[in-house]
Amino acid sequence: MKLAGKNILLVEDEAIIGFALEDMISEEGANTQLVGSVKEGEDALENNAFDMAVVDVNLNGGYSYPLVDRLVEAGCTVIFATGYGGTTHPERFAMTPTVSKPYDLASILAALDRASQSA
């Protein structure tokens, strides 16, 4: 999976983890935008088109699923990231790959690969 030149939305409410993710992905040559809430993510979608998204499942005690629905609608390839073990997603996201924290670049690339193949 080549990320160079792709627009990638990163959704992560824990700033320090978000920075690490942002650094990781942008070093691959991708254009990244980091947001920390569903609201910020929706604002970002208003102004930009994204090829891919790495989305934290739990955002400040809520779920990110409404944002993911919008992303999928816009034709974006999505993977989930979560700090909780054994997360069960709603049925419509049953096929969406999930990486668990702490993750590294390799596991994110592999998950994005699987997501783009099943899409």
Next chain:
Amino acid sequence: MTIQFERLLGASPNPYVLLDRDLVIVWMNDAYLQVTMSRREEIIGRKMFDAFPSEEGTESHDLLAESFARVIDTCEADEIALIRYDIQNEDGGTDVRYWSATHTPICDDGELRFILQHTVDVTELEELRQARDGMSLIRRANAVQEQNRSLQEETKRLNRMFDQAPGFTAVLHGPNHEFAMANDAYRQLVGRQDLVGRRVKDVLPEVIDQGFIDILDNVFATGDAYLGRQEKVLLQREGGTEPELNYLNFIFQPVFDEEGVVRGIIIQGYDVTEEVEAQERQMLLVNELNHRVKNTLAIVQGLAMQSFRKSGADVERSIFEARLKTLAAAHNLLTEANWRAACVEEIVTRSAEATVGEAVERMTIAGRSVRLPPQSAVSLAMIVHELCTNALKYGSLSNDRGTVAIDWSVSTDEETAELCLNWKERGGPPIAEPESVGFGTRLITRGLSDRYGGHVLLDYEGDGLRYELRTQLELA
């Protein structure tokens, strides 16, 4: 039937008399004639109160009449522990007599046909007692009997009220705590059926060592109610092998008579075992979580030390360790708050103290009491750490005169509450906007990302750095 019953009771040394439901004497045995000093033909076919007159309104009359009425009413046996009922002697005078009587209903197809009175002349016994104790005994005995009556009435009322109530209820009578009643929930709780008329320490011997008899004794002696909250009680249920542990919320409430004397105790309460066990499980989980978080942070610290040991990056390593220390301190704060919420003042103060040491004396930290959820609390601690580090390096804490003022306020409207925190440095050297954005600045300008997106303002003002942080608060 007649023959059998006459043969059975006729020759008995115990006095028996049989009344129909109009209280007309229809049969008696010889022993009865003997103790009442009467002849069969004088009393047979006559009403009880005609054959043995007593004045209406007197205690003797009323006790007896009430007892008959109860039997007719309930079709259940009734007892009179002690009744004074004087009778005429052969000389035409009146003898003072004391009796103890049992009235047994004889029913046919559920309908009361006869009342069998078994009466015992206890005059001699009573006279002996009186000789010993004087008249006070009678009064006491009467009072106790009265109390028995009223307690029984009370019990019936309570029985009806509480028998189907979800909480457990029992009524104890007397200084030895005899069960006067117990509802279904109580029987189920203690796992025993046969309670009424028996003493607590006999039916529930396992509670003696648990101190509950002492507590009951104290309630009875002092008239002070006892409240148990989530109290541990071990109960050995019938058929069970091991005593079972229950947690109960309950009250031992003394029952007073009209003179304010304690006559019994009402026990009422709820089984809160499940609730307590759930709380204990949660405590266990929180403790495990605390342990794991601290352990993990310690492991990360160890890993960092090992990884950077030979790299010569001592400065970077100490920055990293200071950040990790701040993170650990913030988690300690959450541990103390059971992972619910932490106080803004605590977060700011602890983070500042840990970062700037004694220079904290040049910082003023003030604001109303506000709590932040765990995630925001940790973020704020990290932000304060980075602000402090910057102030020490370039800002107002880099000399020995500069100050930092931190304050915050909360503005609310109908639907939302917003925390606004201000950081203002004064008295430091002139500052300029940094050319490259480091991790610290990145973290500071990110703010506390909340559900609605937080806002920050970073201003490199001439007289010192100004930083403003806004975040939405969860409305309780």
